Amino acid sequence: MLITFEGIDGAGKSTQIQELVHALSARSIEAVTLREPGGTAVAEKIRQILLESSHEISPIGELLLFSASRAELVQEVIVPALANGKTVILDRFFDSTTAYQGYGRGIDLELLRSIIAISTCGITPDITFYLDLEPEEAMKRKFSKTSIPLAFEGDELDRMERSGLEFYRNVRQGYLDIMHIKSERFVWINALDPVAVIHSRIIALLDERFLQNQSSYDERNAMGTSKSKKERFL
Numbered sequence: 136m137l138i139t140f141e142g143i144d145g146a147g148k149s150t151q152i153q154e155l156v157h158a159l160s161a162r163s164i165e166a167v168t169l170r171e172p173g174g175t176a177v178a179e180k181i182r183q184i185l186l187e188s189s190h191e192i193s194p195i196g197e198l199l200l201f202s203a204s205r206a207e208l209v210q211e212v213i214v215p216a217l218a219n220g221k222t223v224i225l226d227r228f229f230d231s232t233t234a235y236q237g238y239g240r241g242i243d244l245e246l247l248r249s250i251i252a253i254s255t256c257g258i259t260p261d262i263t264f265y266l267d268l269e270p271e272e273a274m275k276r277k278f279s280k281t282s283i284p285l286a287f288e289g290d291e292l293d294r295m296e297r298s299g300l301e302f303y304r305n306v307r308q309g310y311l312d313i314m315h316i317k318s319e320r321f322v323w324i325n326a327l328d329p330v331a332v333i334h335s336r337i338i339a340l341l342d343e344r345f346l347q348n349q350s351s352y353d354e355r356n357a358m359g360t361s362k363s364k365k366e367r368f369l
């Protein structure tokens with residue numbers, strides 16, 4: 136089973152992932168937790184290049200670097216984990232590319248679709264929790280509830296975070312559009328709700344959709360992964 140978390144920076148994904156890992160572990164389900172970009176030796180190096188704020192990167196260069204990092208993670212870690220019936224929790228996946236590089240940077244969505252298909256080997260999440268937050272609120276969180284800096288500069292911001300409020304408004308709009316198109320796998324969550332409330336909702340939804348039949352679900356998933364692997368690599 137592949138569970139992904141999406142949302143703009145500061146929406147609280149990491150906290151919810153930690154809570155979910157604890158809850159799964161209490162049920163003896165050991166999850167593989169990963170984040171993008173990163174997760175393999177090469178992907179972590181690409182992450183450094185992408186987030187370091189001392190240089191500029193062109194939108195297409197940025198897209199290809201995120202995609203290269205993803206290709207490494209998918210082939211080295213995600214495909215084998217899913218084939219072994221593991222539960223994989225991923226902090227960001229290709230929906231981030233659609234929202235950030237498509238809606239944020241303005242790259243053609245058709246072009247993105249082809250590159251995403253190559254970098255993911257066609258793998259799609261079973262469920263995606265989208266933590267929705269207004270960019271202004273996210274920046275207030277980042278700056279510990281003080282005022283939002285107008286220039287988006289400062290040592291505490293990485294290269295992506297320096298992209299400005301308008302960029303983040305477009306990214307959020309991207310997520311909302313994806314949510315409407317992919318309504319069968321996207322779950323909208325109000326990131327302003329208390330951590331415990333969000334966590335309970337996530338567990339209730341997973342219980343309802345998958346966890347009650349965890350073992351049979353994973354068997355099916357593992358079979359499905361190996362069956363379609365050939366097609367995916369063609």
Ligand code: TYD
Nearest residue numbers: 143144145171172201227231232235236295
């Ligand atoms: P990170 O510090 O992991 O941010 P967060 O904690 O918010 O997930 O930095 C990842 C940054 O990269 C984040 O700003 C989102 C961006 N990103 C893209 O622009 N495209 C992508 O495909 C991915 C995976 C991330």
